[in-house]
Amino acid sequence: xxxxxxxxxxxxxxxxxxxxxxxxxxxxxxxxxxxxxxxxxxxxxxxxxxxxxxxxxxxxxxxxxxxxxxxxxxxxxxxxxxxxxxxxxxxxxxxxxxxxxxxxxxxxxxxxxxxxxxxxxxxxxxxxxxxxxxxxxxxxxxxxxxxxxxxxxxxxxxxxxxxxxxxxxxxxxxxxxxxxxxxxxxxxxxxxxxxxxxxxxxxxxxxxxxxxxxxxxxxxxxxxxxxxxxxxxxxxxxx
Numbered sequence: 001x002x003x004x005x006x007x008x009x010x011x012x013x014x015x016x017x018x019x020x021x022x023x024x025x026x027x028x029x030x031x032x033x034x035x036x037x038x039x040x041x042x043x044x045x046x047x048x049x050x051x052x053x054x055x056x057x058x059x060x061x062x063x064x065x066x067x068x069x070x071x072x073x074x075x076x077x078x079x080x081x082x083x084x085x086x087x088x089x090x091x092x093x094x095x096x097x098x099x100x101x102x103x104x105x106x107x108x109x110x111x112x113x114x115x116x117x118x119x120x121x122x123x124x125x126x127x128x129x130x131x132x133x134x135x136x137x138x139x140x141x142x143x144x145x146x147x148x149x150x151x152x153x154x155x156x157x158x159x160x161x162x163x164x165x166x167x168x169x170x171x172x173x174x175x176x177x178x179x180x181x182x183x184x185x186x187x188x189x190x191x192x193x194x195x196x197x198x199x200x201x202x203x204x205x206x207x208x209x210x211x212x213x214x215x216x217x218x219x220x221x222x223x224x225x226x227x228x229x230x231x232x233x234x235x236x237x238x239x
Contacts, residue, residue, distance in 0.1 A: 007035045007131045010121050011177040015185040025192040028117050029087035029185035031177045037082055045176040048073050058179040060186025065200045079211040086121045088113055089188055091233045111146045115153055131163050137178055138169040191216035
């Protein structure tokens with residue numbers, strides 16, 4: 001029996017990715033969801049937010065104790081759903097010479113990580129019959145040029161030019177899924193940076209670790225089909 005083609009949406013976001021943000025870690029994360037589940041879970045996220053009186057965008061930077069029950073419900077929804085999470089956690093960011101690279105060079109590095117994450121996300125599905133739409137949180141005015149380059153590389157990887165249906169930059173407030181990615185990768189970088197000053201954020205970190213079975217400052221098992229952290233630690237270059 002032939003497998004039926006599915007279309008997936010990939011929503012990407014980043015944490016601690018700026019060149020001069022005083023953080024030695026960064027994380028790029030993505031949620032992958034099939035079109036058959038897209039509307040259901042978008043509406044579920046909106047329902048949970050509305051239940052707790054939240055009509056605005058969810059951001060890790062604004063997490064507080066006031067709405068911890070909402071975050072608990074959202075994260076349990078994610079782990080009980082068919083939604084998949086993939087991320088790349090970069091430690092020792094200073095070893096990529098983040099503070100000495102020219103801006104264009106640093107942007108090239110940043111978008112190369114985005115490309116690798118999308119590659120990982122597509123390879124997880126493995127079947128070449130599937131199609132993909134990719135949505136990235138808008139970072140800067142160079143996004144369209146970079147997306148065209150990433151699109152070309154992914155098309156080469158897949159071996160056909162009709163499986164990447166679209167790639168576009170969107171603003172995070174326009175996507176419930178990018179907001180959910182922001183919370184998860186925010187927790188990952190918080191843990192990887194060794195922070196513990198916020199009771200609310202520490203609670204979320206511990207809940208994700210409990211639900212996933214992983215410590216968020218470490219890589220996950222290579223075959224995990226639900227929740228993956230690829231732990232990448234650049235080596236310091238000589239000279």
